[in-house]
Amino acid sequence: MKPQSEMTADRRFSSHKPIAAVLLSILPGLGQLYNRRWIKGILFLVLSFAMLGLLYDFMNIGFWGIYTLGTIPMEDDSRSLLVQGLLSVLVTLFLAVFYVYNLIDAYKDASKLKQGFKFPSVSEGARLTWDRGFPYFMVLPGLFILTFVVIFPLVFMIALAFTNYNMYNSPPAKLLDWVGFENFTVLFTDPSWRSSLISVLSWTIIWTFVSTTLQIAVAMGLAVMVNDARVKFKKLIRTIFILPWAVPSFVTILIFAAMFNDGFGAINRELLAPFGISIPWLSDPTWSRISIIMIQVWLGFPFVFALFSGVLQSVSKDWYEAAEVDGGSRWDKFRHITLPHVMYATAPLLIMQYAGNFNNFNVIYLFNEGGPPVRGQMAGGTDILISWVYKLTFENNNYKMAAVISIIMGVIVAILALLQFRRSRSFREEKMF
Amino acid sequence: MRKTLKNRLELTGIYLIVLLMFLIISYPLLWTISLSLNPGSSLFSSSLIPENWSFVHYNWLFNDPSSNYLLWYKNTLFVATITSIASVVVVAFVAFAFSRYEFVGRKYGIYSFLLLQMFPVLMGMVAIYLLLNTVGLLDSLWGLVIIYIGGGLPMNAFLVKGYFDTIPRDLDESAKIDGAGHFRIFFQILLPLAKPIIAVVALFNFMSPFMDFLLPRIILRSPEKFTLALGLFNFINDKFANNFTRFAAGAVLIAVPIAIVFLFLQRYLISGLADGATKG
Numbered sequence: 001m002k003p004q005s006e007m008t009a010d011r012r013f014s015s016h017k018p019i020a021a022v023l024l025s026i027l028p029g030l031g032q033l034y035n036r037r038w039i040k041g042i043l044f045l046v047l048s049f050a051m052l053g054l055l056y057d058f059m060n061i062g063f064w065g066i067y068t069l070g071t072i073p074m075e076d077d078s079r080s081l082l083v084q085g086l087l088s089v090l091v092t093l094f095l096a097v098f099y100v101y102n103l104i105d106a107y108k109d110a111s112k113l114k115q116g117f118k119f120p121s122v123s124e125g126a127r128l129t130w131d132r133g134f135p136y137f138m139v140l141p142g143l144f145i146l147t148f149v150v151i152f153p154l155v156f157m158i159a160l161a162f163t164n165y166n167m168y169n170s171p172p173a174k175l176l177d178w179v180g181f182e183n184f185t186v187l188f189t190d191p192s193w194r195s196s197l198i199s200v201l202s203w204t205i206i207w208t209f210v211s212t213t214l215q216i217a218v219a220m221g222l223a224v225m226v227n228d229a230r231v232k233f234k235k236l237i238r239t240i241f242i243l244p245w246a247v248p249s250f251v252t253i254l255i256f257a258a259m260f261n262d263g264f265g266a267i268n269r270e271l272l273a274p275f276g277i278s279i280p281w282l283s284d285p286t287w288s289r290i291s292i293i294m295i296q297v298w299l300g301f302p303f304v305f306a307l308f309s310g311v312l313q314s315v316s317k318d319w320y321e322a323a324e325v326d327g328g329s330r331w332d333k334f335r336h337i338t339l340p341h342v343m344y345a346t347a348p349l350l351i352m353q354y355a356g357n358f359n360n361f362n363v364i365y366l367f368n369e370g371g372p373p374v375r376g377q378m379a380g381g382t383d384i385l386i387s388w389v390y391k392l393t394f395e396n397n398n399y400k401m402a403a404v405i406s407i408i409m410g411v412i413v414a415i416l417a418l419l420q421f422r423r424s425r426s427f428r429e430e431k432m433f
Numbered sequence: 434m435r436k437t438l439k440n441r442l443e444l445t446g447i448y449l450i451v452l453l454m455f456l457i458i459s460y461p462l463l464w465t466i467s468l469s470l471n472p473g474s475s476l477f478s479s480s481l482i483p484e485n486w487s488f489v490h491y492n493w494l495f496n497d498p499s500s501n502y503l504l505w506y507k508n509t510l511f512v513a514t515i516t517s518i519a520s521v522v523v524v525a526f527v528a529f530a531f532s533r534y535e536f537v538g539r540k541y542g543i544y545s546f547l548l549l550q551m552f553p554v555l556m557g558m559v560a561i562y563l564l565l566n567t568v569g570l571l572d573s574l575w576g577l578v579i580i581y582i583g584g585g586l587p588m589n590a591f592l593v594k595g596y597f598d599t600i601p602r603d604l605d606e607s608a609k610i611d612g613a614g615h616f617r618i619f620f621q622i623l624l625p626l627a628k629p630i631i632a633v634v635a636l637f638n639f640m641s642p643f644m645d646f647l648l649p650r651i652i653l654r655s656p657e658k659f660t661l662a663l664g665l666f667n668f669i670n671d672k673f674a675n676n677f678t679r680f681a682a683g684a685v686l687i688a689v690p691i692a693i694v695f696l697f698l699q700r701y702l703i704s705g706l707a708d709g710a711t712k713g
Contacts, residue, residue: 079563134615135534139542142527142586148564149583150549153557160559222454225447230440237451239696243458246695248644250662251684254669255465258677266464298457306703352551359553361647386555394651399559406556417548 013113021110022103031106035113039122044102055091062088069163069176078163078176086155090147154410161403167396183404193401196378196388201408203289204384208358211296215357216350218297219304224338227312238309245302253366256295257282260367283372285381292382296363304346304353311345312338348420355416359409361386385409465688469681490682501656502683505664509642512574512660516581517639521631523582524589529619531590532597533605543594550587554580558651565652572654580648581641589634596630597623633701636694643687661687 016035025031029045066085070076112119120128161183163176187193226237244252259266260281268278281291315338323333343350361384364370370383370391379388385405392402472487494502530536531543554561561580562571570576604626605618613621624631646662653659659667661683668680 080567083560083563083567131615135530135536135539138526138530138534142523142590145523145579145583146549146586149561149580150552150554150557150587152564153554153560154552156560156563157557222450225450228447230444231447231451240455240458242696242699243462243692246692246699247462247688248662248684248691250644250646250666251465251688252461254666254680255461255468255684258669259461259464298461306699310700310703355551359551359555361553361555386553390555390558393559402559409556410552413551414548417551420547420551 013116016110016114018107018110018114021106025103025106028099028102031102032109035106035109037109037119040105040125051095058084059088059091062086069178070171071175073175074172076175077172078165079171082159082163082176083156086152086159090152157403157406159403160399161407163400165399166401167398170397170399179400183400187401187404192376192378195376197405199374199377200379200383200385200388203382204358207289207293207384208354211293211300212350212354212357214293214297215300215353216304219301219308220342222301223305223308223312224334227309238306241305242302244298245306249299249362250366252299253295253363256291256298257367260291282368285372285374288368288372288382292363292367295367296357296360299363300353300357304350307346307349308342311342315341351416351420355413355420358384358413358416359386360384361390365390465681466685468678469685471678473678490679491686493679494683494686501659501664502661504657505659505661508574508658509660509662512577512581512642513639515578516585516642517635519578520582520585520589520638521635524586524593524634525619525624525627525631527586527590528593528597529623531594533602533618533623546587546591550591554584555647562651571652572658574653574658577642577649577652577660580652581638584648585638585641589638593627593630593634596627600626629701633698636698637702640691640694643691 013036021031021034023031024034027045028048029041029043032041032044035041061081062084065076065081066089068081069078070081109119119125162178162180164179164182165171165176169176187197222241225231226234226241231237260268262268262278262280262282265281267281272278279287281287319337320333323337328336364382364384364387368380368382370380370387372381374381379391383391386409389402389405389409392398392405469490470486470488472485472489494500531539565571565573565576565580570579600623604622605613608618608622642660642662644662646660646666649660649663650666653663656664656667665680665683665687668676668683
């Protein structure tokens with residue numbers, strides 16, 4: 001804060017009108033000039049004219065484009081018009097923020113001037129801006145990249161769900177049109193789409209739940225066992241248990257795919273042949289699902305194991321000793337000390353494991369490309385939502401339906417994220433005590 | 434007497450289970466190594482213990498004129514180095530702001546980072562493809578670099594922010610009183626103390642281009658621009674000339690160094706993740 005003497009030093013502008021400054025600032029900069037803030041005013045004026053001049057054409061086409069998606073086939077490419085349109089909307093949002101800031105700024109400066117507040121000199125003003133703006137400057141580069149690589153593509157994807165973009169109707173030869181919720185209606189009412197959706201969705205849920213839970217259970221069992229005081233070579237055992245996590249997963253999944261091969265895979269040839277069994281791992285949907293869950297447990301338990309091992313070592317020995325004095329059995333100790341402690345410390349990460357498997361494209365696609373095919377269905381027997389989206393996009397070029405299914409996925413992921421927030425927040429509140 | 438017997442049985446049981454796990458873990462890994470040493474090219478003839486060992490596939494990768502392996506290695510190193518350096522800079526800035534400053538949108542910024550980290554980049558693939566196409570970065574390693582930086586940003590920023598939060602604020606408060614500016618506090622106080630997490634973020638960003646085949650598959654078209662993972666994937670994805678043993682040889686050469694680095698670093702990652710998740 002400024003010292004009191006400076007605040008009351010100047011009474012020349014006691015009839016200055018903040019409202020007038022705001023009204024003048026409808027053209028950004030004028031209000032600032034009225035406030036006698038010359039440099040800021042000129043900067044704002046120049047900036048807004050420059051923006052208008054530079055972006056007018058781009059945004060004009062952009063808004064026209066996002067509304068019509070083009071009018072002349074072969075000449076207008078609906079996709080680039082959509083990109084330009086969405087960018088225009090983004091830019092407009094940014095400009096709107098600037099504009100509102102400009103109005104508020106004019107008002108604030110005017111009321112300060114009216115009270116006789118003396119403004120800092122130019123160099124001091126620059127220093128103040130730097131100070132206050134510092135966190136924004138730091139976040140800006142990251143925000144910029146994030147906007148273009150993550151946020152913009154998601155928005156674009158949402159927009160595609162409301163168009164008729166597929167293989168038969170694709171730019172530049174054809175124009176796209178907005179079709180409202182038609183794609184959603186088709187997905188939920190057309191019998192073959194609906195049955196595909198129901199079977200993929202239910203398998204996705206089973207897959208996420210079973211593979212992740214199994215992963216956690218195996219990790220928990222092993223972590224408790226290895227943590228037993230009598231076990232020797234703990235470090236070596238832990239290192240080896242972490243190996244499946246350390247090897248790049250695309251390598252191991254492809255190797256597994258070869259090993260599970262029906263005809264010449266090592267599992268059928270080396271492990272099961274002596275018993276006279278041969279299992280159709282890749283060509284039967286149920287066996288495919290079983291093998292894929294086993295592979296995911298192999299791939300995924302080490303991370304959870306490492307996590308649990310770390311937490312287990314931090315559980316105080318006194319608690320167990322106290323439980324022993326009370327005559328608690330080993331199961332009691334696990335049930336009432338180990339389990340709650342470990343779960344409490346790792347819950348957010350475990351929820352992330354569920355989200356990770358929900359989106360686990362690599363395992364599904366690399367193992368069997370989502371196959372085997374199922375009769376009367378558009379998706380394969382082991383396809384989960386994300387691999388189905390990939391197939392619809394890159395194999396069938398059915399972009400509109402891929403986008404619709406992506407939105408459904410997004411909603412589910414957001415629900416998981418919400419759970420995660422609540423966990424993290426409850427954690428923070430716990431920590432305050 | 435009965436107690437020691439029970440004790441011994443239990444311990445044997447534990448060791449048996451550990452041994453079983455060892456077998457389950459090592460079977461596919463050993464199988465890969467033996468595959469890479471098999472002279473043939475298909476899965477038919479290969480067995481866990483090769484009849485005649487040979488380094489013919491390794492030799493092919495490095496010495497055959499039609500092999501792009503070294504070129505792919507160079508591409509991957511390029512992508513990995515730039516991704517790693519740029520990520521660390523961008524991420525550290527973001528984490529610094531989120532950890533040390535109060536500003537409008539901070540709280541929602543953290544939440545949206547948490548949310549975005551759960552969306553796979555794959556969901557916006559079509560848009561990324563079109564966007565890169567418009568700016569002419571399709572089939573270019575730079576395009577790949579940008580996507581990697583952006584895609585990993587929320588997760589990485591979260592990790593580093595969690596670590597920054599554990600560094601006492603008193604340190605920078607007192608530096609501020611002594612007249613240190615924002616950047617000075619950042620570079621001379623926070624960064625040196627946050628070296629472990631910075632190293633982890635740098636390394637994981639360095640390693641991910643070695644492991645990811647999907648993004649390169651969508652973005653890169655010409656074989657001389659491939660990264661290792663994509664090139665190797667194509668060894669077996671080729672319907673007419675799949676070469677599993679060659680893939681295995683190339684895979685062993687990436688997997689071994691990555692696994693070694695990983696085993697050294699995993700405990701930092703675990704503690705970083707745990708801190709980030711519980712304190713976010």
